[in-house]
Amino acid sequence: MTKRLIVNLFEMATPGHITHGLWRQPDNQRERYADVAYWTELARIAEDAGFDAIFLADVVGAYDVYDDAFEPALERGLQIPNLDPMLLVAAMAAVTDHVGFGVTFSTTYEPPFAFARRMATLDHLTGGRVGWNIVTSYLPNAARNFGLADQIPHDTRYEIAAEYVEVLYKLWEGSWDDDAVVVDKDAGVYSRPGSVRAIDHEGEHFRVAGPHLSEPSRQRVPVLFQASASKAGIAFAAQHAEVLFTADRPPGALERNIAAIRDESVRQGRRPDDTRFLVMATVIVGRTEQEAREKAERYRSFRDPEGAFIHMSVPFHPLDHPAELTVREALEREGRHDVIDAGALPLHLTVGQFARAVDEAWDSRFFAVGDPQQVADIIEGWLDDDGIDGINLRQYHSFDTARDFGELVVPELRRRGRMRERYEPGETLRERIFGEGPRLPDRHPAARYRGGAGL
Numbered sequence: 485m486t487k488r489l490i491v492n493l494f495e496m497a498t499p500g501h502i503t504h505g506l507w508r509q510p511d512n513q514r515e516r517y518a519d520v521a522y523w524t525e526l527a528r529i530a531e532d533a534g535f536d537a538i539f540l541a542d543v544v545g546a547y548d549v550y551d552d553a554f555e556p557a558l559e560r561g562l563q564i565p566n567l568d569p570m571l572l573v574a575a576m577a578a579v580t581d582h583v584g585f586g587v588t589f590s591t592t593y594e595p596p597f598a599f600a601r602r603m604a605t606l607d608h609l610t611g612g613r614v615g616w617n618i619v620t621s622y623l624p625n626a627a628r629n630f631g632l633a634d635q636i637p638h639d640t641r642y643e644i645a646a647e648y649v650e651v652l653y654k655l656w657e658g659s660w661d662d663d664a665v666v667v668d669k670d671a672g673v674y675s676r677p678g679s680v681r682a683i684d685h686e687g688e689h690f691r692v693a694g695p696h697l698s699e700p701s702r703q704r705v706p707v708l709f710q711a712s713a714s715k716a717g718i719a720f721a722a723q724h725a726e727v728l729f730t731a732d733r734p735p736g737a738l739e740r741n742i743a744a745i746r747d748e749s750v751r752q753g754r755r756p757d758d759t760r761f762l763v764m765a766t767v768i769v770g771r772t773e774q775e776a777r778e779k780a781e782r783y784r785s786f787r788d789p790e791g792a793f794i795h796m797s798v799p800f801h802p803l804d805h806p807a808e809l810t811v812r813e814a815l816e817r818e819g820r821h822d823v824i825d826a827g828a829l830p831l832h833l834t835v836g837q838f839a840r841a842v843d844e845a846w847d848s849r850f851f852a853v854g855d856p857q858q859v860a861d862i863i864e865g866w867l868d869d870d871g872i873d874g875i876n877l878r879q880y881h882s883f884d885t886a887r888d889f890g891e892l893v894v895p896e897l898r899r900r901g902r903m904r905e906r907y908e909p910g911e912t913l914r915e916r917i918f919g920e921g922p923r924l925p926d927r928h929p930a931a932r933y934r935g936g937a938g939l
């Protein structure tokens with residue numbers, strides 16, 4: 485069977501998300517990110533193009549590891565200023581009927597009860613078109629914004645995330661039965677007592693009484709997205725995630741990585757096709773190859789390589805050192821023995837090699853430039869040879885990236901049976917991705933609380 489491509493448009497409410505420096509293009513619209521018309525226009529373009537979803541990244545701190553200051557990020561509009569993505573979804577939902585929305589929210593800093601209600605609100609307002617990108621937050625500044633002296637250790641953040649989702653599952657799945665809301669005007673009964681219950685959760689990190697304040701929405705639980713690279717993250721994903729972003733890896737390794745996560749999720753009682761794998765991808769298309777190459781060159785000319793160092797929290801300043809020094813020597817010159825001891829950087833590389841590697845990692849392996857046939861050939865290779873299920877399309881230009889994809893790539897992918905001809909009316913995001921019901925399957929851990937069981 486021909487595998488269909490899942491396509492999300494990758495966004496963030498900020499001038500510079502992941503294509504650093506490109507907001508400076510004279511006709512780019514990034515500086516309009518705080519204007520609601522930017523989002524309604526984008527949502528219509530995405531829906532006209534047939535995207536599965538608009539996927540919104542988020543951070544709750546500034547990038548301040550590079551140069552030990554937030555100013556380099558600030559100056560470049562690199563994820564600061566930014567806005568809360570959840571609030572944008574309501575506006576976009578109002579002008580669309582089909583396109584889905586993925587929203588990033590962290591499990592580390594705000595307790596789960598209010599988030600359960602906010603996400604349920606979005607699932608109601610969108611008619612079941614939302615997903616949640618579960619993140620644990622990697623920025624040290626975020627910890628200091630929420631009253632902590634320093635970051636909670638990485639694996640502890642995943643332990644907190646595990647309890648966080650358990651509370652959510654209890655609220656979303658266990659607190660209200662399907663028959664709870666009766667709206668019986670004659671009898672004066674809005675919701676039926678006996679069909680709604682407290683959850684009385686008492687765990688190591690959270691105490692939540694309940695009941696959940698929102699009645700059941702179409703999906704109850706938003707489609708669960710996650711991006712993981714670590715052992716703890718992958719273990720969490722195998723249990724909970726429905727759609728996973730995998731890190732770029734060399735061809736064979738990516739397949740092995742996908743297989744390992746699938747195997748683990750099957751050991752947890754889930755099915756192999758309960759999880760889908762997406763990668764972040766670049767598609768620069770023109771009517772001719774020449775046009776596409778010129779466009780790519782133009783984008784490249786605005787690129788800010790230092791942006792990658794800031795975004796990846798590189799804890800020293802590679803540009804201050806001769807390229808032939810090793811990373812270890814550069815760190816010694818900066819007196820950063822703490823970084824040397826942490827062992828996270830490739831100390832043996834020269835500074836020049838390190839800078840090139842960061843630069844190349846940034847462009848990623850999933851990079852297609854060409855005419856519609858050429859990029860469709862490459863995308864088909866990603867699906868069939870690399871074993872992925874879809875992409876988060878990286879934006880080089882707003883709104884050209886989305887428009888180009890819709891006008892030039894989508895018709896070609898449809899001809900090849902890789903995208904559907906049209907949306908299915910009334911379909912939830914989960915139905916669109918998995919082709920089954922709007923709710924999580926019984927074998928997902930959230931299902932164990934249904935009907936109040938296991939509370």
Ligand SMILES: Cc1cc2nc3c(=O)[nH]c(=O)nc-3n(C[C@H](O)[C@H](O)[C@H](O)COP(=O)(O)O)c2cc1C
Binds near residue numbers: 717718729764
């Ligand atoms: C495509 C993609 C998108 C991501 N989006 C976000 C985001 O919006 N906010 C965030 O805090 N982390 C984001 N992350 C980081 C992940 O949540 C995670 O921290 C990272 O992949 C490292 O994995 P680990 O937590 O298993 O170490 C993203 C990662 C990827 C690959």
